[in-house]
Amino acid sequence: MATPYQTGPFYGPRGLWKSKKKHNEATVPEASDNGDDKLDIERVSDTSLDPTTTTPSAQRRREAPPLVRNLAPEERARLEKVLVKKVDLRLLPMLILMYLMNYLDRNNIAAARLAGLEDELGLTGTQYLTCVSILFVGYILMQVPSNLFMNKIGKPSLYLPTCMVVWGMISAATAAAESFGGLVAIRFFLGFVEAAYFPGCLFFLSSWYTRKELGFRTAILYSGSLMSGAFSGLITAGITNGMDGKRGLRAWRWLFIIEGVITIVIAFSAYFVLPDFPRTTTWLTEDERQLAVWRLDEDIGEDDWTGTQNQTFWHGMKLAFQDIKMWNLMVLVFCFVASGTVTNLFPTIVGTLGYSNINSLLLTVPPYVLGVITAFLNSWHADRTGERYFHITLPLYFAVIAFIIAAATIKTGPRYLAMMLMIPGVYTGYVVALAWISNTLPRPPAKRAAALAAINAVSNASSIYASYMYPESAGPRYVVAMSVNCVTAFIAIVAATVLRFTLAHLNKKLDRGEVVEGAVAVGEAVPGEAAKKGFRFVL
Numbered sequence: 001m002a003t004p005y006q007t008g009p010f011y012g013p014r015g016l017w018k019s020k021k022k023h024n025e026a027t028v029p030e031a032s033d034n035g036d037d038k039l040d041i042e043r044v045s046d047t048s049l050d051p052t053t054t055t056p057s058a059q060r061r062r063e064a065p066p067l068v069r070n071l072a073p074e075e076r077a078r079l080e081k082v083l084v085k086k087v088d089l090r091l092l093p094m095l096i097l098m099y100l101m102n103y104l105d106r107n108n109i110a111a112a113r114l115a116g117l118e119d120e121l122g123l124t125g126t127q128y129l130t131c132v133s134i135l136f137v138g139y140i141l142m143q144v145p146s147n148l149f150m151n152k153i154g155k156p157s158l159y160l161p162t163c164m165v166v167w168g169m170i171s172a173a174t175a176a177a178e179s180f181g182g183l184v185a186i187r188f189f190l191g192f193v194e195a196a197y198f199p200g201c202l203f204f205l206s207s208w209y210t211r212k213e214l215g216f217r218t219a220i221l222y223s224g225s226l227m228s229g230a231f232s233g234l235i236t237a238g239i240t241n242g243m244d245g246k247r248g249l250r251a252w253r254w255l256f257i258i259e260g261v262i263t264i265v266i267a268f269s270a271y272f273v274l275p276d277f278p279r280t281t282t283w284l285t286e287d288e289r290q291l292a293v294w295r296l297d298e299d300i301g302e303d304d305w306t307g308t309q310n311q312t313f314w315h316g317m318k319l320a321f322q323d324i325k326m327w328n329l330m331v332l333v334f335c336f337v338a339s340g341t342v343t344n345l346f347p348t349i350v351g352t353l354g355y356s357n358i359n360s361l362l363l364t365v366p367p368y369v370l371g372v373i374t375a376f377l378n379s380w381h382a383d384r385t386g387e388r389y390f391h392i393t394l395p396l397y398f399a400v401i402a403f404i405i406a407a408a409t410i411k412t413g414p415r416y417l418a419m420m421l422m423i424p425g426v427y428t429g430y431v432v433a434l435a436w437i438s439n440t441l442p443r444p445p446a447k448r449a450a451a452l453a454a455i456n457a458v459s460n461a462s463s464i465y466a467s468y469m470y471p472e473s474a475g476p477r478y479v480v481a482m483s484v485n486c487v488t489a490f491i492a493i494v495a496a497t498v499l500r501f502t503l504a505h506l507n508k509k510l511d512r513g514e515v516v517e518g519a520v521a522v523g524e525a526v527p528g529e530a531a532k533k534g535f536r537f538v539l
Helices: 073-115 117-121 125-154 157-174 180-194 197-208 212-244 251-270 286-300 313-321 323-353 357-364 365-385 391-408 413-438 445-459 462-469 479-511 527-534
Strands: 010-012 013-021 041-044
Touching: 010 117, 010 180, 013 413, 013 479, 073 117, 073 125, 073 157, 073 180, 073 197, 073 212, 073 251, 073 286, 073 323, 073 357, 073 365, 117 413, 125 157, 125 180, 125 197, 125 313, 125 445, 125 462, 157 180, 157 197, 157 251, 197 212, 197 413, 212 251, 212 323, 212 357, 212 413, 313 445, 323 357, 323 391, 323 413, 323 445, 323 479, 357 365, 365 413, 391 479, 413 479, 462 479
Parallel strands: none
Antiparallel strands: 010 013, 013 041
16 A cells, blocks of 8 residues: 655755646656656645645655755765764854853852952842842743744854853853842843753754754763863863952852953954855765755655745644653753762862862862763764764763762762762763653654753753852761762663664554554654655654
């Protein structure tokens, strides 16, 4: 019996074509009435491929464009390798640098505490913790609207740097805070604007890289946040030691001014570096553009970003929220981030070891450096093997052990060992989990954008309450915080296990040739070309 994947359009030498046959008939070349052996076809516009369509015509079979189809396999592989390297060099260095500043501007308040912020502003009780937490309220509110808006306009090369300029100005303005109320207001709006960047970058990367390439690139991007943790300690130690009192300003004020100005400078340079999406970018040749677009189509079986008219806000949200896998991923990532909230106040936690402020700031560096190394190696191996589950869960067992040690002892050696394991234990698997989102919810792009933003937004809700688990009175063991982190790390393992069984079950259905509905995306089956070529969910 003919399947829906045997019907539909053909991508011929002159554009996109559609068979006049009904969707439930097999596409078999037949002689036309005039005796011609050519298949009777008509040309259609790109709008007929609207990804919001849920009819069988939305899941049509396409062939490679001529410039790609005529390449020998060896030449195709060589050109694709050159293309990926070119994309890497164009995207990754700037995105890493931008994310480094994003994370630095968001979390430098933790280092500023050791540089005199709390004392000069006269913060008492939980006021400092409120200043830490309030950022994530604005951060959560804007993530989904921001990602859907960026997908709609199709101009990340303008949108992301503009957001960066604004948050750099707000971050620098933190130096002018004179009261608890002023600091709270600044932190709220900082989170509101910074929300655009990280989920936007995840979506941006998934619009350029195939599923087998995405894990390592996500780790490279997230290395910016891990490196910011290391740099933050070094920068704050240098400023505290050399600039405290300069021009009548305390060291913490100089910290915000310097880092805010650096952010703005980097943002302006990003206008000249970042591209848009593969179909609309101008820095690739026509051959490279066709290859960039087709390899994503080939990977999943559905074209990615095709134009602003096809990117609808509500349809993308509806598809994402109706997919049960998104909720599973949301639990997984939420628990990862909840366990990782220890980094929000990491200088304070390291400070309980009893060393001076300068030495405590310097001791925050090694755990982040180790985290960068393990995240790189783990994600590289995950992409190389095409495996996700064990690369996500195995590091979490080290995190569980680290939190138990931290809560169980006050001895300096074991506690610093636990601190060394906390960050690698959480973030080594976290970067692979982020790539698993795009691997599991690949198309259409509006759905992927909504899912990435929603998952990231909800996961960061943990940062609102987490700060209150680290009052100075709870040190040095922070039993409640470490216990909660241990439990959430374990729940993340369970969530990953459930998702793996779910995806394995769906893959078995695909093996049997069944159309996968509901659990994949309500109202849509797996894209036709992907199923025909053997699309399977990454486990």
